[in-house]
Amino acid sequence: PLLRLVVLYGGVSAEHDVSCVTAAHVLAAADRSKYDLVPIGITKSGTWLRNDKAIAALAEGSDLPERLEPAGTEVEPLAAIRGEGTDQAITVVLPLLHGPHGEDGTIQGMLELFKVPYVGAGVLSSALCMDKAMAKIVAEQAGIPQCRWVEFRDGIDDPNEIVTRAVAELGLPVFVKPANLGSSVGITKAHDAAELDKAVDLALRYDDVVIIEEAVTAREVEVAVLGNAAPEASAPGEIVPGSEFYDYEDKYVTGAAQLVIPADLPDDVTREVRELAAKAFTALRCAGMARVDFFYEAEGRGWLLNEVNTIPGFTPASMYPKLWEATGISYPDLIDQLVALALDSHRRRV
Numbered sequence: 001p002l003l004r005l006v007v008l009y010g011g012v013s014a015e016h017d018v019s020c021v022t023a024a025h026v027l028a029a030a031d032r033s034k035y036d037l038v039p040i041g042i043t044k045s046g047t048w049l050r051n052d053k054a055i056a057a058l059a060e061g062s063d064l065p066e067r068l069e070p071a072g073t074e075v076e077p078l079a080a081i082r083g084e085g086t087d088q089a090i091t092v093v094l095p096l097l098h099g100p101h102g103e104d105g106t107i108q109g110m111l112e113l114f115k116v117p118y119v120g121a122g123v124l125s126s127a128l129c130m131d132k133a134m135a136k137i138v139a140e141q142a143g144i145p146q147c148r149w150v151e152f153r154d155g156i157d158d159p160n161e162i163v164t165r166a167v168a169e170l171g172l173p174v175f176v177k178p179a180n181l182g183s184s185v186g187i188t189k190a191h192d193a194a195e196l197d198k199a200v201d202l203a204l205r206y207d208d209v210v211i212i213e214e215a216v217t218a219r220e221v222e223v224a225v226l227g228n229a230a231p232e233a234s235a236p237g238e239i240v241p242g243s244e245f246y247d248y249e250d251k252y253v254t255g256a257a258q259l260v261i262p263a264d265l266p267d268d269v270t271r272e273v274r275e276l277a278a279k280a281f282t283a284l285r286c287a288g289m290a291r292v293d294f295f296y297e298a299e300g301r302g303w304l305l306n307e308v309n310t311i312p313g314f315t316p317a318s319m320y321p322k323l324w325e326a327t328g329i330s331y332p333d334l335i336d337q338l339v340a341l342a343l344d345s346h347r348r349r350v
């Protein structure tokens with residue numbers, strides 16, 4: 001039997017819509033002679049729906065819409081993942097779910113508990129990379145350079161004290177972010193004390209831990225990493241934001257940001273960031289894939305790690321697949337390698 005590739009998409013996070021676009025592209029590109037493709041959409045309210053229409057379209061070889069909305073038969077998550085009457089087939093899950101309850105280790109924990117192989121980082125790494133504060137603490141331990149930052153924990157820290165300390169230590173402007181999120185949701189660049197107060201309130205709507213970072217003046221460069229124990233790092237790519245920073249609009253609405261691949265950097269500087277990306281991947285216990293994002297201060301501190309994303313954007317126009325394409329791995333091949341890496345991780349764990 002073909003390998004059952006269960007594609008989980010949609011989800012309850014703010015990145016639901018992005019995930020629906022990704023799923024359509026992945027399903028269209030995956031090799032149907034190798035995989036029995038099973039798209040399962042999760043609605044914004046958390047209902048799991050097996051997309052029978054998409055399954056039929058894939059079987060007939062007809063096209064999928066540009067964006068796959070969760071629709072179809074409501075299913076019980078575990079039963080749907082395992083499949084019924086498909087006992088002979090090996091199942092691999094591809095969780096294309098960005099942000100909380102997808103990229104943060106929760107789905108991974110469920111799959112782990114029921115011994116189902118899945119693509120990407122495990123429980124600890126997913127949770128770590130989703131939490132910008134914890135990721136910084138671990139990366140710092142590993143000696144990876146980062147920008148200066150201050151943590152604010154709601155109900156634990158005194159807001160006035162933290163804000164005063166942040167301004168004194170980091171200056172202005174600063175970036176304020178909910179610890180657990182992505183796609184720039186809840187992030188503000190605060191230029192004065194009043195904006196900073198508002199920014200903290202906004203970030204607190206998404207998480208009870210908020211981080212305040214110095215605003216660095218630097219180029220934004222991203223590296224795709226692929227592998228398990230001996231990960232490979234791609235050529236770096238540069239983001240040139242279309243607005244004041246790489247915000248949600250820029251990422252998904254206007255598409256004004258430009259991707260420069262490969263980034264125009266001296267060879268030794270490129271080598272350095274590829275090594276740092278692989279080092280961050282390993283330090284944060286990643287597996288399968290991750291996009292490791294940096295700031296580059298040409299005149300200052302050089303490379304500073306910004307964040308690691310364990311389920312990076314994955315449409316053919318997204319940085320992660322484009323970086324691999326530029327490094328010699330096509331979009332369908334990337335899917336195959338990720339599935340192979342998932343099976344490899346699984347064999348090690350069980």
Ligand code: ADP
Pocket residue numbers: 147175177181182183184185187213214215216217220241245246247293306307
């Ligand atoms: P997300 O996980 O939502 O992508 P990021 O931490 O990557 O969050 O922040 C989103 C964007 O905000 C970055 O791509 C960058 O453009 C800008 N940004 C974030 N932190 C800083 C910083 N400390 N200095 C300058 N720009 C920043």
Ligand code: MG
Pocket residue numbers: 181182183307308309
């Ligand atoms: Mg992120």
Ligand code: MG
Pocket residue numbers: 183184293307
């Ligand atoms: Mg980011």
Ligand code: K
Pocket residue numbers: 129130131182307308309310
């Ligand atoms: K992240």
